[in-house]
Amino acid sequence: MSDPIPPMPTQAPATFSRGWWLAKIEACNRCAPFAPVCLALLVFGVAGLCAWYYPPNIRDTPYLKGSIDLLLPEMQTNLNFTATNFTPGQKARLEEQARYVSGRINHHFRMMQYYYSNYYVALFLGSVYGGFAAISLLLLTKVGWEKGGPCLVTVFLTTTVCVIFFFAFPAWSQKEQNATKNKALYVRYLGLLPDPHTFVAINDYDRDSKSTNAVTFKEFILHLDSEMKKANDIAVAFDATKGPIYNLATDKALK
Secondary structure: OOOOOOOOOOOOOOOOOHHHHHHHHHHHHHHOOOHHHHHHHHHHHHHHHHHHHHHHHHHOOHHHHHHHHHHHHHHOOOOOOOOOOOOHHHHHHHHHHHHHHHHHHHHHHHHHHHHHHHHHHHHHHHHHHHHHHHHHHHHHHHHOHHHHHHHHHHHHHHHHHHHHHHHHHHHHOOHHHHHHHHHHHHHHHHHHOHHHHHHHHHOOOOOOOOOOOOOOHHHHHHHHHHHHHHOOOOOOOOOHHHOOOOOHHHHHHHO
């Protein structure tokens, strides 16, 4: 009895061909019954961890901390009273105003950092997940939705959700506008702080009118109050119109 003819070995598909991708996707789908759920949890978990950890890490980088350390002396108040024509009440009020201005400078500087770092991270993560969504969509169009399997479909859907969130949430919370407003207020208060330092040293300050008339302590304190009122603002805003709006009546009509 002659030996049976052994079956011809099947030829492996070419790398990155349609058959190669189908084999890889099928192997991934067979690896575990809960693979799609695990993939979804992995994608959303990584997105949440990056959005939570990355912004503070950016603000604490040595380069940014070194730059901030150079700016800190400009934001502090340590009035050195060389002039003597003031009362104890006027001195106390001027020191209080300087502390108020310094506090606002630090507040708007920290808020500017916060909004800019979070806005940058949102755009960065949106771009990264957009790349993953584009790659998964390319693979789905190459092998087809049915043969792509639940794992590839899960990757595409979850990364698409992440892209929508990371690009829509900054617009809804107005991160860019809030950062710009806080930057403007920071610069305005920072320009106001040198006035009391200069005034307690030489009994004058840089006035736009370039007037040569002497300014009393009372007039300067009232001037500083007026300028602080003009700049008094808290730059925190949201735009609810940027979020999704669901019309339940329309949804029922469509059903």
